[in-house]
Amino acid sequence: MSSDFTRLSIHEASELLRNRHVSSVELTQAFLDRIEAVDSKTNAYVTVTSEKAIHQARAADDSIAVGTNGLLTGIPMQLKDNLCTRGIKTTCSSRMLEDFVPTYDSAVAGALFEKGAVLLGKGNLDEFAMGSSTENSAFFPTNNPWDLDRVPGGSSGGPAVAVAADECIFSLGSDTGGSIRQPAALCGVVGLKPTYGLVSRYGLIAFASSLDQVGPLTKNVTDAAIVLNVIAGLDRRDSTSIDVDVPDYRKALTGDVKGLRIGIPREYLIEGIEPGVEKALRDAIEVFEGLGASVVEISLPHTRYALSVYYIIAPSEASANLSRYDGVKYGYSVREADGIWDALEKTRQQGFGAEVKRRIMLGTYALSSGYFEAYYQKAQKVRTLIRKEFDQVFEGIDLIISPTSPSVAFRQGEKLADPVQMYLNDVFTQPANIAGIPAISIQGGMSDGLPIGIQLMTRHLGEEMLLRAAHAYEQSTEWHTMHPSL
């Protein structure tokens, strides 16, 4: 019985709660039991908050009893462990913040708590969200539930696995260059990166501020719309927050994509895509054509520069953002040192892992005197070109379709020794962050028993169309019903 509960989507569970077929306490306990049973295999959680979960579930049941409940009331969720939660450790999977307990909730956590969602715990990630495999977590790697010897992708590996392995109903991640969409693809769940500025980053521990965005990982597209309804909207505590009327995204899920114009960038088909992934893309194109959309070839010639632009801008901003970790006010702190400078250097030497140090060094280099114009400013100018290219393309089409990742989940350790190979994982996802546009990864097939993700992108604030197309596709395929056996 309880394993049936853990397979429910938000809208299914919500209906059972509303009809009193199950209480939130029962539902929450089913998930805590599931975590107890499988998390030793998957390692999706850094922290499980059992007590808080049961406490919140009781409050949700009270609210359901008096009829003040919404769709998320009593729904058990996880949050990536770089989203601050008041009184609950928020580690960024780093030694640097191993014992850090925030004094406030991130905007998204606050909004979800307000709606009665129940926190099961915090999801593992690549340290400070820097990585594409979750192997950079300072604590332990997370394992892909479809094949435990393989990576789940990253950096939101914990959230993607928790959703795929039924260790929560939904989770939130952050996406700087693909960190929601790529793990969603590799684990066979839905991952949405909203328009830059649509969801508040207040309380998201910053990585690269001009690229970071928070979004949901869910079992299906309807759930993504339900969560986006709650987390989208203006927040004065985030200066990049957009002042825009937030529609009911669920109403956009009409199933109708007739007449939609979908572009397939010819540059995206030559980047060393695995045959299984390319086949899934061709199949997805056929599905959309069958639904009455038209698919045309387009060109995004500057896409080939996106990877370089990303790996200059993101480390540069990270080097500035992570300068705050000095071991003085909070976080890891070396006390045995010869003066304040020595303490600072030792704190950062021991508190940060290899990838984080590599990116801080790279960013410091790119911003340093003599190199600033050649690297950071040059990257920002090419960024302008990439943005303009997307703007022009979206004058003629509504959506862009591509694979989310060039490959299915790879083996643990396979790409760890070569940063350049690892960075290529995000080649299809980074352009959306560079341009600030919304993008979603949906389940688009299987290859050798491993899931494949299909990515859709659209223009700024085009989430309704994006979700409508993703939902229509999902309704016509069975991929989202596939399930790993653990």
Add this chain to the structure above:
Amino acid sequence: MRITLEEMRHIALLARIGMTDQEIELMRDQMSNILEQFDVLQQVDTEGLEPTGHSVDLQTVMRDDCAQPSVDKAQILSNAPEREHDLIRVKSVLE
């Protein structure tokens, strides 16, 4: 372009990250490889283009200057590595 060891040490100093000679060597190779990938950007003609800082137009936000409750002092101090009374203890800054 291969970064020199002196440059690596200088960057580590700017970033305030302590590094052993071995770490400096390894990272020098890795960073040189990564920077090589960036050379493709020099091919792109960006004459006359403005740099993009953010993908949305940021505007200065004004609000009324009114007092609001702040975070509790005891809670903030509870994260400090070392304390003395209500103060955070640090290494001496002045010699």
